[in-house]
Amino acid sequence: MAKVPMTCCGVMALLGGSALSGAAPSPAISYATAHTVAVGAPERWDYLSFDADTHRLYLSHFDRVEVLDGSSGERLGSVAGIPGGTHGIGIAGSLGKGYTDDGTAGEVVVFDLHTLKVLRRVKTQPDADGIVVDPKTGHVFVINGDSASVSVLDPSSDRVIATVQVGGTLEFAVPDGRGKLYVNGAERRELVRIDTAGNRVDARWPIPACESPHGIAMDPATRRVFVSCVNQLLVVVDADSGALVAKLPIGRGTDAAAFDPQRQLIFSSNGIDGTVSVIRQESPQRYTVLADISTAITGRTMSIDPASGRLFVAAAAIDPAAPVPPRPDGRPGRPQPLPASLKVLYLDPKDAR
Numbered sequence: 001m002a003k004v005p006m007t008c009c010g011v012m013a014l015l016g017g018s019a020l021s022g023a024a025p026s027p028a029i030s031y032a033t034a035h036t037v038a039v040g041a042p043e044r045w046d047y048l049s050f051d052a053d054t055h056r057l058y059l060s061h062f063d064r065v066e067v068l069d070g071s072s073g074e075r076l077g078s079v080a081g082i083p084g085g086t087h088g089i090g091i092a093g094s095l096g097k098g099y100t101d102d103g104t105a106g107e108v109v110v111f112d113l114h115t116l117k118v119l120r121r122v123k124t125q126p127d128a129d130g131i132v133v134d135p136k137t138g139h140v141f142v143i144n145g146d147s148a149s150v151s152v153l154d155p156s157s158d159r160v161i162a163t164v165q166v167g168g169t170l171e172f173a174v175p176d177g178r179g180k181l182y183v184n185g186a187e188r189r190e191l192v193r194i195d196t197a198g199n200r201v202d203a204r205w206p207i208p209a210c211e212s213p214h215g216i217a218m219d220p221a222t223r224r225v226f227v228s229c230v231n232q233l234l235v236v237v238d239a240d241s242g243a244l245v246a247k248l249p250i251g252r253g254t255d256a257a258a259f260d261p262q263r264q265l266i267f268s269s270n271g272i273d274g275t276v277s278v279i280r281q282e283s284p285q286r287y288t289v290l291a292d293i294s295t296a297i298t299g300r301t302m303s304i305d306p307a308s309g310r311l312f313v314a315a316a317a318i319d320p321a322a323p324v325p326p327r328p329d330g331r332p333g334r335p336q337p338l339p340a341s342l343k344v345l346y347l348d349p350k351d352a353r
Contacts, residue, residue: 029265029278031293031311035073035346039066039314043337047130047172048256048303048312048344049089054113057303057312058098059344060086065100067116070305070312073346079111081118088131088172090140092155099140099153101128108142108151110158122158124151130172134196136179141196143183145170150183152199162199166192172256174218174225176239182225184213191227191237205242210235215257215268222284228254228268230331234279236287246287250277252332255300260309263349265290269313271300272332276311276347295345298337309349317341 039045044062051058055070065079065086079086084104091098097119098111106126110119128151130143139161140153146169152162168187173194175181180202181194189210193203207213207227213235215228223239228250234257236246253272259265266287268277274297278290299315322336 029263029280029290030350031347032350033345034310034348035344037068037073037075037344037346039075039342039344041340041342043316043339043342044085045314045316045342046085046087046301047089048301048314049091050303050305050312051091051093052306053091053093055305057344058089058091058100059314060089060100061342062086065089065098065111068344070310073344077116079109079116079118082109087129088143090131090133092133092138092140094138095155097155097158099131099133099142099155101131101142103128106144106147108140108153120158122153122160124160125149125163129170132173132175132181134175134179134181135177136175137196139196141173141175141181141194143170143173145186148187150181150194164194164199164201166194166201171212171214172216174216176218176220176223178220180239182216182218182239184216184227186212186214189213191225191242193239193242203242205237207235207237207244209233209244209247214255217257217259217266219259219261219264219281221261222281224281224284226257226259226266228257230254234266234268234277245285248279248287248289250279251275251292253300256302258302258304258311259306260304260349261306262309265309267302267304267311269295269300269302271298271315271334273297274299274315276302276313293347295347298335299345311345311347313345313347315343315345 084102125144125147127146129145142151150164171184173183210229211231250268251270251273276293296315316337318335
C-alpha cells in the first residue's frame with residue numbers, strides 16, 4: 001500500500017488501494033489536558049476502562065486496579081493483591097461487582113464496587129486478559145489471549161457457563177448491544193463474531209491488511225467496527241456483512257481504539273509515537289484523517305467518556321539511557337519507563353463539530 005500522509009482535512013478512506021474523496025474539508029479537533037493524575041509505581045499497566053454510570057475510571061496496574069474519579073482525577077482507591085498481573089476490567093454495575101483478571105493464574109478476580117475488596121476468584125484459562133460485559137445478556141466475557149478462547153461468566157453466580165473456542169491468539173473485543181461480540185483475532189488477522197446468547201462463533205471475517213489487530217471500537221448506529229493494527233493501519237469493517245469498508249493510516253504502537261459518538265470521531269492510542277490518531281466518520285462509507293493529538297511516548301492504552309468526549313491515556317516517562325531491544329518479529333520494543341512515573345492524562349475536546 002502506498003504511504004498516505006497524515007492530514008487534518010479532506011477524506012482519506014483507502015479501500016482496495018484507491019483513495020476515495022468528495023466530502024467537504026473538516027476542521028481539526030483540538031484537545032487540552034484537563035488533569036494529569038500521578039499513579040506511580042509499579043511500572044506495568046494495561047487497560048483503562050471508564051464507567052459512564054459512576055464516572056469512575058479503572059486502570060489495570062500490574063498487581064492492582066487503580067480507581068480514579070473520571071471527572072476530578074481524584075484517586076479513590078485500588079483493588080489490590082493480584083500478583084499475576086491485571087489486564088481487563090469489566091463493570092456489572094447493577095450487581096455492584098467489578099471483574100478483572102490474574103493473567104498468570106488464568107483467573108477472573110471479582111471485586112466489590114463499593115469497598116473495592118476482592119470477593120472471589122474464578123478459574124478460566126491461561127492468559128486471561130481483556131474483559132467485556134455484554135449489555136444484551138449481562139454476561140461477562142473474558143478473552144483468554146494465548147489460550148485462543150473466550151470464557152463466559154454469569155455474574156449472578158460468578159460461574160463459568162461456557163468456553164468459546166476461537167482459535168489463534170486473541171486481543172480485545174467490543175459488544176454491539178444486540179447480542180453480538182466482536183473479537184480481534186490477532187494471530188490469524190481476522191475479526192471473529194460471537195453470538196452472546198448461544199455462546200458460539202457465528203462469523204469469521206479475514207482482515208489480511210491488518211497485522212496483529214489490537215484495539216477495537218464500534219459505532220452501533222452505523223454498524224461499523226474499527227480495528228487498529230500494529231502496521232500503522234486502522235480498518236473499518238461492516239458489522240453485519242464483514243465487508244472491508246476503509247483502511248486509514250494511524251501512528252506506531254497502537255494498543256487501543258475508541259469512538260466518540262457525539263463527534264463521530266475514531267481514535268487510536270499510539271505508544272511508540274506518543275500520539276492519538278484521530279479519524280472522523282463523515283458517513284458509514286467516508287472517513288477523514290485529522291491531526292494527531294500529542295500525548296506521551298508509552299501512551300498506548302486509552303478509554304473515553306462517550307458523553308463528554310474526554311479521553312484518558314495512561315503513560316509513563318521513559319528512561320533515555322535504557323536500551324530498547326526489538327521484539328522477536330522485528331517490531332520496535334517498548335521503551336523502559338522511569339520508576340514511579342506512571343500517570344493518566346485527561347484530555348478534553350475544545351472544538352465542537
